[in-house]
Amino acid sequence: SQQGEEDPQALSIQEGENATMNCSYKTSINNLQWYRQNSGRGLVHLILIRSNEREKHSGRLRVTLDTSKKSSSLLITASRAADTASYFCATGNQFYFGTGTSLTVIP
């Protein structure tokens, strides 16, 4: 399996703080994607970073990719209670997902 692995498994922060989660993967990639899942719902695409990119921004999201270390990080700045969700990275042609980071933002 090409499944990635997110770290930490769970993260709890105060509203307004930044949240950082990491993803490690096993094989070479064309791109890496981050998704968000609210409890009991489907996943929603957040951002895609290509293998030849090192950093990408979208609103309060910042993604970095280090292909030499086979790792990526997702930074959510100025977090809000509404950011409470699970976050997954995905790689591979068939969208192999990691185990996810459960983020709780405390108001």
Added chain:
Amino acid sequence: DGGITQSPKYLFRKEGQNVTLSCEQNLNHDAMYWYRQDPGQGLRLIYYSQIVNDFQKGDIAEGYSVSREKKESFPLTVTSAQKNPTAFYLCASSRSLAGWGNTEAFFGQGTRLTVV
């Protein structure tokens, strides 16, 4: 509205019965996927299809079957051979496989299957 629809949202079945989960998309996507998610866990790939009349096994295909007779539809049958079928099932679609053209996946809202 374009999107991907899974039905039903909740499904209860008796042990030993086959059950079929529906997944329909009107996004004109070629690729479709089925995942299983257990509580507090990540998504595990069951089957995927790149194109009509073609599908491939994922990591946990045993006890499941699929068909892709139409571009819009990718139903999943959970058979009695699946030892632990109670789970949350997610269907997704994408324009093409992820590695081609940097495409994203669109997900349905899931079907929660409980086998009693």
